Amino acid sequence: QSMLTQPPSVSAAPGQKVTISCSGSSSNIGYNFVSWYQQLPGTAPKLLIYDNDKRPSGIPDRFSGSKSGTSATLGITGLQTGDEADYYCGAWDTSLSAGVFGGGTKLTVL
Amino acid sequence: EVQLVESGGGLIQPGGSLRLSCAASGFTVSSNYMTWVRQAPGKGLEWVSVIYTGGYTYYADSVKGRFTISRDNSKNTVYLQMNSLRAEDTAVYYCARSPEYDYWGQGTLVTVSS
Numbered sequence: 516q517s518m519l520t521q522p523p524s525v526s527a528a529p530g531q532k533v534t535i536s537c538s539g540s541s542s543n544i545g546y547n548f549v550s551w552y553q554q555l556p557g558t559a560p561k562l563l564i565y566d567n568d569k570r571p572s573g574i575p576d577r578f579s580g581s582k583s584g585t586s587a588t589l590g591i592t593g594l595q596t597g598d599e600a601d602y603y604c605g606a607w608d609t610s611l612s613a614g615v616f617g618g619g620t621k622l623t624v625l
Numbered sequence: 626e627v628q629l630v631e632s633g634g635g636l637i638q639p640g641g642s643l644r645l646s647c648a649a650s651g652f653t654v655s656s657n658y659m660t661w662v663r664q665a666p667g668k669g670l671e672w673v674s675v676i677y678t679g680g681y682t683y684y685a686d687s688v689k690g691r692f693t694i695s696r697d698n699s700k701n702t703v704y705l706q707m708n709s710l711r712a713e714d715t716a717v718y719y720c721a722r723s724p725e726y727d728y729w730g731q732g733t734l735v736t737v738s739s
Contacts, residue, residue, distance in 0.1 A: 548724075550725055550726060552670075552726065554670075559719055559729040559730065559731055559732055560662075560670065560719070560721075560726070560729055561729070562725060562726055562727045565725040565727070566725070571725075571727060601669075603669065603670050605670070605672075605726065607724070611686075612683050613672060613683055613684070613685055613686075614660065614662075614672030614675065615672060616662075616669060616670040616671065616672060617669070618669045619669040619670070
């Protein structure tokens, strides 16, 4: 059972915008930074967002992150078929002294 | 160029042991947190263990007492010693540079089965 809660799936049309939510608690999202990862089929995860809202070099500004309280959100605008992937949120859990991930959200670009 | 290369996976019987390696290049493992993350077939990511720059280590409850993370600074390599393996440990094991997990290896598959 994942410590962070994500919707199993989301979908939207090409060119549209989608948001993926990630819900946690005061010991993880509420207290620590949140990161987001994209995993294309058969590949290793790739960092999209770190420290709640920062993008690594090379990640387009179509991807954005935000955090409020014990929840975080990944936003993707201008959807492309190449964005079809699994997306995961992650954070450190201070109470567990362990990392935690969400269960993952499968994005379908219709 | 930063690169992480895992090795050591394979087929192992329940109760057996394996040691995974994560060889790093382009940065120094002793100056970074290093984490192991696993992914069971068709499932999501599961955090396994981390080693801090100061040598402190932390483990997921599911592997505590069975797995040990370590590093060899001279080889710039991080290890995951896995003992008393169970069927539920079957997964692709990734190492990642932490805390942002900005670089990941390609993963190594561990299959625990008789």
